[in-house]
Amino acid sequence: MIVHGCSDPVQYRESAPAGGVETSLVAAIRRYAVRRDDGQHPQLMPHLRWLEAESIEILREVAAEFRKPVMLYSIGKDSGVMLHLARKAFFPAKIPFPLLHVDTTWKFREMISFRDIMARELGLDLLVHVNRDGIARGISPFGPSAALHTEVMKTEGLKQALDAHGFDAAIGGARRDEEKSRAKERVFSFRSKQHVWDPRRQRPELWNLFNTAIHDGESVRVFPLSNWTETDVWTYIASESIPVVPLYFARPRPVVHRSGALIMVDDERLPLDSGERPETRMIRFRTLGCYPLSGAIESEATNVDEIIDEMLASTTSERQGRLIDHCESKSMERKKREGYF
Amino acid sequence: MEDTLDVRAVSPPPAVKAEKSLLRFLTCGSVDDGKSTLIGRLLCDSQLVEDDQMAAVVRDSVRHGTLGEEADLALLVDGLEAEREQGITIDVAYRYFATPRRSFIVADTPGHEQYTRNMATGASTADLAVVLVDMRKGILTQTMRHSYICSLLGIRSIVLAVNKIDLVSDADEMFRRIIADYHRFAAALDFSAVVPIPISARYGDNVVAASARTPWYRGPSLLRHLETVDAAQNERQLPLRFPVQRVSRPNADFRGYAGTVASGRIAVGDEVVVAASGRSSRVERIVTFDRDLPRATAGDAVTLTLKDEIDIGRGDLLVAPAARPEVADQFSAHLLWLDEKPLLPGRSYLLKIGTRTLPAQVTTLKHKIDINTLAQRPGRTLDLNEIGLCNLSVASPVAFDAYMDNPRTGAFILIDRLSNATAGAGMIAFGLRRASNIRRHAHLVDKTARASLMKQAPCVLWFTGLSGSGKSTIANLVEKALHEAGIHTMLLDGDNIRHGVNRDLGFTDADRVENIRRAGEIAKLLAEAGLVVLSCFISPFRAEREMVRGQLLPGEFVEIFVDVPLKECIRRDPKGLYAKALAGGIANFTGIGSPYEAPQAPDILIDGRNETPEMAAARVVEWVLARHGEDDGSAHGVNDAG
Numbered sequence: 011m012i013v014h015g016c017s018d019p020v021q022y023r024e025s026a027p028a029g030g031v032e033t034s035l036v037a038a039i040r041r042y043a044v045r046r047d048d049g050q051h052p053q054l055m056p057h058l059r060w061l062e063a064e065s066i067e068i069l070r071e072v073a074a075e076f077r078k079p080v081m082l083y084s085i086g087k088d089s090g091v092m093l094h095l096a097r098k099a100f101f102p103a104k105i106p107f108p109l110l111h112v113d114t115t116w117k118f119r120e121m122i123s124f125r126d127i128m129a130r131e132l133g134l135d136l137l138v139h140v141n142r143d144g145i146a147r148g149i150s151p152f153g154p155s156a157a158l159h160t161e162v163m164k165t166e167g168l169k170q171a172l173d174a175h176g177f178d179a180a181i182g183g184a185r186r187d188e189e190k191s192r193a194k195e196r197v198f199s200f201r202s203k204q205h206v207w208d209p210r211r212q213r214p215e216l217w218n219l220f221n222t223a224i225h226d227g228e229s230v231r232v233f234p235l236s237n238w239t240e241t242d243v244w245t246y247i248a249s250e251s252i253p254v255v256p257l258y259f260a261r262p263r264p265v266v267h268r269s270g271a272l273i274m275v276d277d278e279r280l281p282l283d284s285g286e287r288p289e290t291r292m293i294r295f296r297t298l299g300c301y302p303l304s305g306a307i308e309s310e311a312t313n314v315d316e317i318i319d320e321m322l323a324s325t326t327s328e329r330q331g332r333l334i335d336h337c338e339s340k341s342m343e344r345k346k347r348e349g350y351f
Numbered sequence: 352m353e354d355t356l357d358v359r360a361v362s363p364p365p366a367v368k369a370e371k372s373l374l375r376f377l378t379c380g381s382v383d384d385g386k387s388t389l390i391g392r393l394l395c396d397s398q399l400v401e402d403d404q405m406a407a408v409v410r411d412s413v414r415h416g417t418l419g420e421e422a423d424l425a426l427l428v429d430g431l432e433a434e435r436e437q438g439i440t441i442d443v444a445y446r447y448f449a450t451p452r453r454s455f456i457v458a459d460t461p462g463h464e465q466y467t468r469n470m471a472t473g474a475s476t477a478d479l480a481v482v483l484v485d486m487r488k489g490i491l492t493q494t495m496r497h498s499y500i501c502s503l504l505g506i507r508s509i510v511l512a513v514n515k516i517d518l519v520s521d522a523d524e525m526f527r528r529i530i531a532d533y534h535r536f537a538a539a540l541d542f543s544a545v546v547p548i549p550i551s552a553r554y555g556d557n558v559v560a561a562s563a564r565t566p567w568y569r570g571p572s573l574l575r576h577l578e579t580v581d582a583a584q585n586e587r588q589l590p591l592r593f594p595v596q597r598v599s600r601p602n603a604d605f606r607g608y609a610g611t612v613a614s615g616r617i618a619v620g621d622e623v624v625v626a627a628s629g630r631s632s633r634v635e636r637i638v639t640f641d642r643d644l645p646r647a648t649a650g651d652a653v654t655l656t657l658k659d660e661i662d663i664g665r666g667d668l669l670v671a672p673a674a675r676p677e678v679a680d681q682f683s684a685h686l687l688w689l690d691e692k693p694l695l696p697g698r699s700y701l702l703k704i705g706t707r708t709l710p711a712q713v714t715t716l717k718h719k720i721d722i723n724t725l726a727q728r729p730g731r732t733l734d735l736n737e738i739g740l741c742n743l744s745v746a747s748p749v750a751f752d753a754y755m756d757n758p759r760t761g762a763f764i765l766i767d768r769l770s771n772a773t774a775g776a777g778m779i780a781f782g783l784r785r786a787s788n789i790r791r792h793a794h795l796v797d798k799t800a801r802a803s804l805m806k807q808a809p810c811v812l813w814f815t816g817l818s819g820s821g822k823s824t825i826a827n828l829v830e831k832a833l834h835e836a837g838i839h840t841m842l843l844d845g846d847n848i849r850h851g852v853n854r855d856l857g858f859t860d861a862d863r864v865e866n867i868r869r870a871g872e873i874a875k876l877l878a879e880a881g882l883v884v885l886s887c888f889i890s891p892f893r894a895e896r897e898m899v900r901g902q903l904l905p906g907e908f909v910e911i912f913v914d915v916p917l918k919e920c921i922r923r924d925p926k927g928l929y930a931k932a933l934a935g936g937i938a939n940f941t942g943i944g945s946p947y948e949a950p951q952a953p954d955i956l957i958d959g960r961n962e963t964p965e966m967a968a969a970r971v972v973e974w975v976l977a978r979h980g981e982d983d984g985s986a987h988g989v990n991d992a993g
C-alpha cells in the first residue's frame with residue numbers, strides 16, 4: 011500500500027448514488043491533495059490556532075526524538091485531522107514516517123475505499139496490518155468470539171505490527187475528552203516492552219518538555235490531539251476543508267435495531283436474526299470503527315455545518331455509539347492497560 | 352460529478368464563530384475541599400455533561416458515591432479505577448469545556464501531599480489557579496503549599512474559591528476572615544491578582560449564575576470571572592526566543608529551521624543570533640503549509656529560512672540580537688523532585704531545556720524549602736515532592752533566561768539516565784558566572800603522548816562488588832603481575848581515597864555518589880597520565896559506574912564485577928563489618944541497609960565463589976596484556992612478558 015501526491019481544501023457532501031459518490035470523492039481528495047498557496051486561506055479562531063500549533067510542535071518532537079515513529083491511521087475524522095497536521099508540521103518536506111492502519115477486516119467498505127484513495131492521491135506511505143492469526147482462529151464480532159474481537163483484531167493486531175516493524179513511537183488520534191480514563195493520559199505515554207500502560211507510574215509531564223527517553227524494546231504512544239474536543243475537531247475540519255469519510259454525513263442507509271443501537275448492514279456478513287429485517291433510515295455516524303460494533307444516529311446533517319449544529323445541540327456523548335465501551339466505564343482503562351490504543 | 356460536492360468555504364455556525372480565546376487553569380486545594388465536585392458543577396451547569404455521561408454517574412454514584420442517592424458530580428472527573436474506589440483524585444485530569452466566549456482547559460489536580468508533583472504538572476501549563484478553601488476549615492497547610500507551588504511555577508492570577516457556603520450560618524463574616532488570612536499569607540508570594548468568590552460547588556451558588564444566598568457578595572460568578580479575566584502570560588511582549596526543533600532539508604535547495612516561537616515576535620528581514628555561538632543572520636522566509644508569513648509571534652509553529660548558511664541544529668536557540676539570554680554551563684535553580692528515588696547531588700542526569708538535552712548534575716543543594724512555612728532548611732538530598740534551591744552544572748554551555756523572566760526558556764526537566772523517569776522539574780533562578788573564569792588550557796603534551804613514552808595503553812580497571820567479595824585481593828595480585836610485566840600502574844581504593852581526598856564523606860547514598868564521582872575523576876586524571884589504573888570500590892550504583900565510563904574513551908573503562916553472593920560475603924566477613932551492620936551498628940552498609948546494583952553486562956565477570964583470587968587475577972592480567980598486544984604501536988614489548 012504505497013502511492014504519491016501533495017496538498018489543500020475540499021468539502022465532501024453525500025447525496026449521490028454509490029458509483030458517482032466514489033468518483034466525486036476522488037475528485038474532492040485530489041483537490042485536497044494539491045496545496046493551494048493563493049493567500050485565500052481563512053484565519054483560524056485563536057483557540058484552534060493554539061491547538062494546531064501545539065499539535066505541530068508535538069509531531070515535530072516525535073520526528074526529532076525517535077528512531078522509528080509511525081502514525082496510526084484509523085480513517086476516522088481524528089485521523090484525518092492528525093494527517094492534515096502532519097502535512098503542515100513537516101512542510102515543505104514530506105511526512106517523515108509511515109502511516110499504519112490496523113485492519114480488523116470489519117471496517118465499513120466506504121472507509122477502506124476512502125483510505126485507499128487518500129493514500130494514492132496524497133502519496134502516503136501507508137502500511138496495512140491484519141492479524142492473520144486472529145482470522146485463522148475464526149475471530150469475528152459475532153457469536154462466541156465476539157468478546158475477543160476487539161482485543162484480538164485491534165489490540166493484538168496493533169502490537170504485532172509495532173513489534174514486526176520495530177516502531178518506537180506510535181502516534182494516535184485519541185483525545186482526552188473522549189473518555190474518563192483518557193483524561194489522565196499523557197501526551198507522550200510510556201509503554202513497556204509488553205505494550206502495557208501503567209496508570210500509576212505515568213511520567214509527570216510539565217510545560218512542553220516531553221521526556222522521550224526509552225530503552226530498547228520499549229515504546230511510547232503519542233497523542234497530539236490530547237487537548238482537542240469533538241467540537242474543535244469538526245470546526246477545524248470545516249475551517250481547513252479536510253475530507254472525511256462520507257459515512258459521517260446523513261443519508262438513507264440500511265439498518266437493523268440491536269441492543270438499543272442502530273447497526274448498518276454494510277455487507278452480507280452481518281448475520282440477521284429471524285424476524286430481523288433491514289430498514290432504510292436517514293442515518294450517520296459520530297465515530298467509525300468495525301461496522302457491526304458502530305451504532306448510527308438518526309440525523310439530517312448532510313454537511314459539516316449541519317454536523318456542528320447538531321453536535322452543539324446534542325445531549326449524548328460521542329462514544330455512546332461504541333458498543334465496546336458500554337459494559338462498564340472502567341472497561342476503557344482495562345483495555346488501555348492491556349495495550350489498546 | 353462536481354454538483355454533488357459542497358466546495359464552498361464552510362463558515363462555522365454562530366455558536367462557535369466568535370473570536371474565541373483559550374484559558375488554561377487549574378483547580379487545587381485541600382482534600383475534600385470539593386475540587387472535582389466544582390468542575391463537575393461547572394460542566395453540569397454550563398450544560399456540557401451529556402445525558403449518557405450523567406446516566407453513568409448516577410449509576411456509579413450508587414456504587415462509589417459519597418452522597419447516598421444524590422448524583423456525586425466528582426465521579427464525572429475522577430476517572431481511574433483506583434480513584435473511584437478510594438474516593439480521591441490521584442492524578443491530574445484534564446477537562447474541556449467552552450462557552451460562546453472562551454474555551455477552557457482545566458487541570459484537576461490532587462490535594463494529597465504525596466501528589467504535589469501532579470499539582471506542579473497542572474500548574475506548569477496554567478495561566479490561572481482556582482484555589483479551593485472549605486469555608487468551615489479556612490486556610491490550611493495544604494492551601495498554603497498549593498499557593499506556593501502556583502507561585503513558584505509562575506502563576507500570577509488566583510481565584511480564591513471559598514466553598515461550602517451552604518454549610519455555615521455566618522458565611523459573610525467567615526468569607527471576610529478567610530480573605531484576610533489568605534492575603535496575610537500570600538503577601539510573600541508573587542501574585543498579581545487574588546479574586547475571592549464565595550461558592551457552593553454542591554448546589555451551584557456563584558459557580559455559573561449569581562446566588563441569592565449571598566446578597567453580601569457583589570462580584571462575578573466563577574464562570575463569569577473565568578470568561579473575562581485577562582490572565583494569559585503575555586509572551587509576545589518578551590524578547591524573541593526561537594528554539595530550533597528540527598532542521599528541515601527536503602532537498603538541496605531548502606534548509607529550514609522548524610520550531611515554535613517561544614516568545615516575542617519575528618519578521619522577514621529581522622536579524623537573529625544563535626545564542627550559544629553568537630553567529631547571526633537575517634530571516635529570509637517564514638514558511639508555513641498555508642503560505643509564507645511576513646511575521647510570526649509567540650505560539651506560532653513555523654519554519655524559518657535564513658539568508659546565510661550558519662551552523663544551526665536542534666537545540667539551538669535563535670534570539671533577538673539586542674536582548675540575548677544568558678549562556679552558561681552553571682546556574683542556580685529551584686528544583687522540584689518528582690521521582691521516588693531521591694536526588695543525588697553529583698550523579699549525572701539528562702537535562703532537557705527547550706529542545707536541547709544534555710548531561711547535567713546538581714553540584715550543590717544550597718537549601719531545601721519547607722513548602723508549608725517557606726522556611727529554608729539544610730539538606731543533602733531531595734526526596735519525592737521536595738523543593739530545593741540548587742546549583743547545577745551542564746556538560747556544555749546552554750542558553751536560558753531566568754524562569755521569572757521567561758518560563759519557556761527558564762524551565763527544564765531532569766531525566767534519570769537509567770530508569771528514564773522524569774526525576775525533577777527545574778526553574779532557573781540565575782546563571783553562575785564562575786564557569787566562564789575557568790578556561791581549559793590546551794595541553795601541549797596529551798594522554799597519547801604520555802602513554803606512548805611508557806609504551807602502554809592506559810585504561811581503568813574498575814573492580815566492583817560487595818564488601819568482602821575479594822576486590823582488593825584480586826586487584827593487588829593484578830597490579831603486581833602488571834608491574835612485573837613492565838606496565839605503569841596505580842591502585843585506588845578506599846584506603847588511599849577515603850582517608851584523604853574524601854575524608855569529608857560518609858556513607859549515605861548522596862555521599863557514596865560523591866565518593867565515586869571523585870574517585871572517577873582521579874582515575875580519569877591518572878589514565879590521562881598514561882597509567883593503567885586499578886580501582887577497588889564497592890561502587891554500588893550503576894549510574895556512577897556509567898558516569899565514570901562516560902568520562903573515558905570507549906574501551907578504556909573496564910568494568911570487573913567480582914560476583915560473590917551476599918550470603919557468602921556475610922559468612923566470610925573478613926573485617927567483621929557485616930556482623931556489626933547486622934547488629935545495627937553500621938547504617939547504610941551495602942547489602943544490609945543500602946542496595947548494591949549489580950552490573951548487567953560487566954566487561955569481565957569474576958565468579959568469586961568458584962574462582963580463586965589467583966585464577967581471577969590471571970584472567971584480568973591476560974585481558975590487559977591482550978589489549979596491549981592489539982595495540983602494537985604504543986605497547987610493544989609487553990607481549991614477551993605475558
